[in-house]
Amino acid sequence: MTRYKAALALAYPLAAHFAVIHNSVTLIAVALGLLIVVPMLPALGRGSRAAWLVLPPVGAGLWWLSRSTHATLPLYIAPVLVPGFMAGVFGSTLTAGQMPLIERLIRIMLEAAPEGATDPEPEPAVRDYARKLTVAWTVFFVSLATVNLALGLLAEPGGLLLSNGMTPPLTVPQEWWSLFANMIGYLLVAAFFLIEYAYRRQRFPRQPYRNMLDFFLRVLAAMPRLVGSAAGSRR
Incomplete structure (x- = not known):
């Protein structure tokens, strides 16, 4: 789990940078998803019901943000x-x-x-x-x-x-x-x-x-x- 968490944490700045330079709402959503989900990985790995219940609202929020004019x-x-x-x-x-x-x-x-x-x-x-x-x-x-x-x-x-x-x-x-x-x-x-x-x-x-x-x-x-x-x- 630690390795996966470290790899995903390192992926965030790359995704964020390429999202900006390519003006990609998809990459913006991916970067923000990493930013939110990475700290939750230990709880998700333990099977925390609260952590898993948070994921659908996070996904909905990222979808809404991807359609916003100020997604960046x-x-x-x-x-x-x-x-x-x-x-x-x-x-x-x-x-x-x-x-x-x-x-x-x-x-x-x-x-x-x-x-x-x-x-x-x-x-x-x-x-x-x-x-x-x-x-x-x-x-x-x-x-x-x-x-x-x-x-x-x-x-x-x-x-x-x-x-x-x-x-x-x-x-x-x-x-x-x-x-x-x-x-x-x-x-x-x-x-x-x-x-x-x-x-x-x-x-x-x-x-x-x-x-x-x-x-x-x-x-x-x-x-x-x-x-x-x-x-x-x-x-």
């Missing part, structure tokens, strides 16, 4: 909402009394390491780096959401301002917005991740993982506890 407008939401949500996840752990998200991840990974392989308590330098990295990810996602919103407002034709009868002071081709929002933005996230990983391996050679693949798998394994600890800290 919902595609502007995800490129702002997703990085904005991620910025909130990282940023909320920087408030007083909270443990930065990256430090939580480090502690979980250290606890899961073989006994004696590494000290379960992060060094002060590591904790300081974890806080700074959490800040960096927060700023990065805020910047990404802001750029996506700005390009969406200025896009022509069919941008957010023009679709609401307002003329922006300048415009950018809608294809440029889509290229950044649905392609370049995701590549920037990957580049940030890879560059930070390479820098961290140099600065802190002793790590509870062997290579990038091992690190990625350990992060995935730590996600349930990480999400649980983040949720518990907000209560």
Whole structure:
């Protein structure tokens, strides 16, 4: 299920971009369908009656939207909402009394390491780096959401301002917005991740993982506890 979910999630930006550049209402419906259904896959896989009952209204809504003159407008939401949500996840752990998200991840990974392989308590330098990295990810996602919103407002034709009868002071081709929002933005996230990983391996050679693949798998394994600890800290 995880593999299918990842594959469908990766298919969304491709479908959204080609929907924009080809002005295809069919691809718009496919992209929006992926955006709605992918988060529902675990519930659908468990056979949740509520999740399956939601599918017909979703299908009806997508059909109605495909016949609308503003079918492209919902595609502007995800490129702002997703990085904005991620910025909130990282940023909320920087408030007083909270443990930065990256430090939580480090502690979980250290606890899961073989006994004696590494000290379960992060060094002060590591904790300081974890806080700074959490800040960096927060700023990065805020910047990404802001750029996506700005390009969406200025896009022509069919941008957010023009679709609401307002003329922006300048415009950018809608294809440029889509290229950044649905392609370049995701590549920037990957580049940030890879560059930070390479820098961290140099600065802190002793790590509870062997290579990038091992690190990625350990992060995935730590996600349930990480999400649980983040949720518990907000209560």
